[in-house]
Amino acid sequence: MEHQFYFHLMMLIAIILAALWTVISRSLLKAALGLAMTSAILTIVMFKLDSPLAAVFELSVCAGLITAIFVSTISLTRIMTHQEIMAQSKDRMKRFGVLPLIIIFVGVGMWLMTKKLSITLPPQATETDVRKVIWNMRHLDLIGQAIMLLAGVFGVVVLFKQGKEKEDE
Amino acid sequence: MSLLFVLIPLLVLIFVNVLPKNVGKKILFWYAILLFLAQVIVAIAYYLLTKYGIPCERLVERSLFGRSIDVDGITFIMMFCVGIVSLASLIVARCVIKKEEISNYVNLLVIAATGMSGLVISSDIFSLYVFIEIIAVSSFILISFDRDINALEGTFKYIIMSAAATVIMLTAIAMLFMSAGDTSFAAVKKSFDAHNVFTICAAALFLCGLFIKGGLVPFHAWLPDAYSSAPAPVTIFLAGIVTKMSGIYTIIRLVVSVFGLPAQIQSVILMVGAVSILIGAFAAMGQNDFKRMLAYSSISQMGYIMIGLGAGNSLGLAGAVFHFFNHAIFKSLLFVNVSAVEMRTGTRNIGELKGVQEKMPVTGWTSVVGLLSVSGVPPLSGFWSKLIIVIALVQCGRFGYAVIAILASVVTLAYLLILQRKVFWGNVTEKYAGIKEVCPSVVFVEIMLAGITVLCGLFFPFFYNNFLTYIKELIF
Numbered sequence: 001m002e003h004q005f006y007f008h009l010m011m012l013i014a015i016i017l018a019a020l021w022t023v024i025s026r027s028l029l030k031a032a033l034g035l036a037m038t039s040a041i042l043t044i045v046m047f048k049l050d051s052p053l054a055a056v057f058e059l060s061v062c063a064g065l066i067t068a069i070f071v072s073t074i075s076l077t078r079i080m081t082h083q084e085i086m087a088q089s090k091d092r093m094k095r096f097g098v099l100p101l102i103i104i105f106v107g108v109g110m111w112l113m114t115k116k117l118s119i120t121l122p123p124q125a126t127e128t129d130v131r132k133v134i135w136n137m138r139h140l141d142l143i144g145q146a147i148m149l150l151a152g153v154f155g156v157v158v159l160f161k162q163g164k165e166k167e168d169e
Numbered sequence: 170m171s172l173l174f175v176l177i178p179l180l181v182l183i184f185v186n187v188l189p190k191n192v193g194k195k196i197l198f199w200y201a202i203l204l205f206l207a208q209v210i211v212a213i214a215y216y217l218l219t220k221y222g223i224p225c226e227r228l229v230e231r232s233l234f235g236r237s238i239d240v241d242g243i244t245f246i247m248m249f250c251v252g253i254v255s256l257a258s259l260i261v262a263r264c265v266i267k268k269e270e271i272s273n274y275v276n277l278l279v280i281a282a283t284g285m286s287g288l289v290i291s292s293d294i295f296s297l298y299v300f301i302e303i304i305a306v307s308s309f310i311l312i313s314f315d316r317d318i319n320a321l322e323g324t325f326k327y328i329i330m331s332a333a334a335t336v337i338m339l340t341a342i343a344m345l346f347m348s349a350g351d352t353s354f355a356a357v358k359k360s361f362d363a364h365n366v367f368t369i370c371a372a373a374l375f376l377c378g379l380f381i382k383g384g385l386v387p388f389h390a391w392l393p394d395a396y397s398s399a400p401a402p403v404t405i406f407l408a409g410i411v412t413k414m415s416g417i418y419t420i421i422r423l424v425v426s427v428f429g430l431p432a433q434i435q436s437v438i439l440m441v442g443a444v445s446i447l448i449g450a451f452a453a454m455g456q457n458d459f460k461r462m463l464a465y466s467s468i469s470q471m472g473y474i475m476i477g478l479g480a481g482n483s484l485g486l487a488g489a490v491f492h493f494f495n496h497a498i499f500k501s502l503l504f505v506n507v508s509a510v511e512m513r514t515g516t517r518n519i520g521e522l523k524g525v526q527e528k529m530p531v532t533g534w535t536s537v538v539g540l541l542s543v544s545g546v547p548p549l550s551g552f553w554s555k556l557i558i559v560i561a562l563v564q565c566g567r568f569g570y571a572v573i574a575i576l577a578s579v580v581t582l583a584y585l586l587i588l589q590r591k592v593f594w595g596n597v598t599e600k601y602a603g604i605k606e607v608c609p610s611v612v613f614v615e616i617m618l619a620g621i622t623v624l625c626g627l628f629f630p631f632f633y634n635n636f637l638t639y640i641k642e643l644i645f
Contacts, residue, residue, distance in 0.1 A: 138295075138296075140172075140175075140287065140290075140291060140293070140296045140299075141295065141296055141299050143175055143176065143179065143287070144284075144287055144296065144299035144300055144303060145299070146179065147175075147179055147280060147283055147284060147287070147303050148299075148302065148303050148306060150179070150182070150183070150276075150280055151277070151280045151284075151303060151306045151307045151310070152306070154273060154276045154277050154280065154307075154310065155277075155306065155307075155309075155310040157273060158270075158273045158277070158310055158313075158314060159310065159313065159316065
C-alpha cells in the first residue's frame with residue numbers, strides 16, 4: 001500500500017514538472033513535447049488505476065495524434081531571434097515565477113482537505129464492453145464530440161481565411 | 170423525439186456543406202431559418218399536446234432514448250428561446266455580414282444552437298459539460314468572426330475565463346463521479362441526498378464554474394468586453410441566449426433536477442444574485458458605450474433570475490424561468506436596436522448621438538418597449554416576471570432581497586431612460602440628418618420581439634396558467 005502511495009506521489013510530481021515545462025518552455029516544439037510527456041505520464045497513472053481504456057485513448061489521441069498535429073503546425077512557423085527569445089523569457093519568468101509556489105500551496109491545501117473529508121470511494125465499476133459504453137451509455141456525448149469537431153473545422157475556415165486571402169494576394 | 174433536436178440539425182448541416190458550393194450556400198441560410206422556425210413551432214406544439222391531454226413526458230418515455238436524455242416543461246421553454254433568438258440573429262446577420270461570409274456564420278450559429286438543444290435534453294452532468302463546451306467553442310469563433318483586434322481581445326478574455334470555468338467544472342464532475350459512481354442526474358442526486366460534505370463541495374465548485382459561464386458577479390469581467398467587441402448579430406445571440414443557456418439554465422437545471430436547494434447553496438445563489446443585480450445596475454449607469462451599458466444591464470437581469478431561483482419555492486422557480494424567457498426576448502430586442510443604430514451612425518458612443526428616433530422611428534419605439542420591460546414597468550412582460558420573483562422572495566421571508574430587486578429596477582429605469590433620451594429623443598443632429606431605418610428584415614425582427622414582449626405582458630394570466638404552472642410543479 002505504501003509502495004503504491006509513493007509511486008503515485010512520484011507520478012504526481014513528474015506530471016506537475018512536465019506540465020510546468022510545457023508552460024514555461026521558450027520553444028513551441030519543446031512545449032508540445034512537454035504536453036506529450038504530461039499525457040504519457042497520465043497514461044501510466046490511468047493504467048495503474050485500472051482504466052486501460054481511458055489510458056489507450058489518452059496515449060493515442062493526446063500524446064500521439066495531438067502532438068503530431070502540433071509539431072506539423074510548428075514546422076510552419078519561423079524561428080525567433082535571440083533578442084525576441086530573451087524578451088519573451090523575461091516576460092514569462094515575471095508571469096509564471098510564482099506558479100510553482102501556488103501549485104504547492106493549493107496541493108497542500110487539497111491534501112489537508114481530503115484528510116478531513118475522509119472520502120469513501122464507491123466500489124470499482126465492473127469491466128464494461130467498450131462498444132456498450134460508447135454506443136449505448138454515452139451516445140449523446142459521442143454526438144457532442146462530432147459537433148465539436150465540426151465547430152473546430154468551421155473555426156479554422158473562419159479564422160484562417162484572412163491569412164489565406166493575404167497569401168493569395 | 171428530443172434526440173432529433175440534435176441529430177437533424179447536425180446531419181442536415183453536414184449534408185448541405187458537402188453539396189456543390191453554389192447550391193449549398195444558397196440552401197444553407199433558408200435551411201437555418203426553417204430549422205429555427207421548426208424549433209419554435211415544436212416548442213409551442215409541446216404546450217398544445219400537454220394542454221389537450223397528451224403528456225409529452227410519456228411520449229418520450231415510450232421512445233427509444235438512452236438514459237442521458239430527459240425533457241420537461243423547462244426544456245421546451247428553453248427550446249423556444251433558442252429558436253427565436255437564433256432566428257433574430259440570423260435575420261440581422263443577413264443584413265450585416267458580407268454575402269460571401271454568411272455561410273460560415275450560419276454554420277457556426279447552427280452548431281451553437283444544436284449545442285444548446287443538446288444541453289436542454291441532457292440528464293447527465295458530463296453530457297451537460299460536453300454541450301456547454303460546444304456552445305463555448307462556437308461562441309469564441311463567432312465573437313472573433315470579423316478578426317478585428319478588439320474582437321480578438323474580447324475572445325481571448327472569454328477563452329481564459331471559460332478555461333478556468335472548464336477546469337473547475339471538470340474537477341467538480343470528477344468529485345461527483347467519485348462519490349456517486351456515475352454522472353447521471355439520478356445517481357448524483359442519490360449521492361447528494363446523503364448530505365455528504367464532499368458532494369456539497371463538488372456542487373459548490375460546479376456552480377462556481379457556471380457563475381463564470383453565466384457572467385455573474387464576481388466572475389463577470391469578460392462579459393462586457395465580449396459583448397461589445399462582437400459583430401452585431403453575434404452580440405444579439407450572445408446576450409440573448411448563449412451566456413444564459415451555458416450558465417444560468419444549467420444552474421436552474423442542476424438545482425431542479427440534481428442538487429435541490431440546501432441552505433448553503435441557497436445562500437450562495439441569493440448572494441451572487443443580489444450582488445450581480447446591484448453591481449450590474451450601478452456599473453451600467455457609468456457607461457458611455459451603448460453595448461457595454463446593455464452588457465452590464467444583462468449581468469443585473471441575470472441576478473434577478475438567480476434570486477428568483479434562490480427563493481427556493483415554486484413561485485420563485487416559475488419567476489426565474491419566466492424572467493429568463495423575457496430577458497432572452499427583450500435583451501435581444503435592445504441589442505437589435507443598438508446594432509441598427511450602430512450600422513447607420515457608425516458609433517456606439519451615447520454622447521455623440523441625439524434624436525435618432527426622428528429618423529429611425531421603429532427602432533426608437535421598439536427600444537422604448539424593450540427598456541420599459543427590462544425596468545419592470547407594467548403591463549409589459551418584465552414587470553410580471555419581476556413581480557413574481559419579488560412575491561416569491563416575500564413568501565419565503567427574504568425581505569432584504571425583495572427590496573434590492575425593487576430598488577435595482579428603479580436604477581435600471583433611470584439609466585435606460587437616460588440612454589433613450591440621449592440617443593433617441595430630441596432633435597436629430599446635423600451629422601445624422603441623412604440616416605434612415607436599416608433593412609426591412611431588421612425592422613421586422615424589432616417588431617417581432619417587441620410584439621412578443623407586449624403580448625406576454627398583456628396576456629400574462631394566460632401565460633401564467635398555461636405555461637408557468639408546469640414549471641411550478643417541477644419544484645425540487
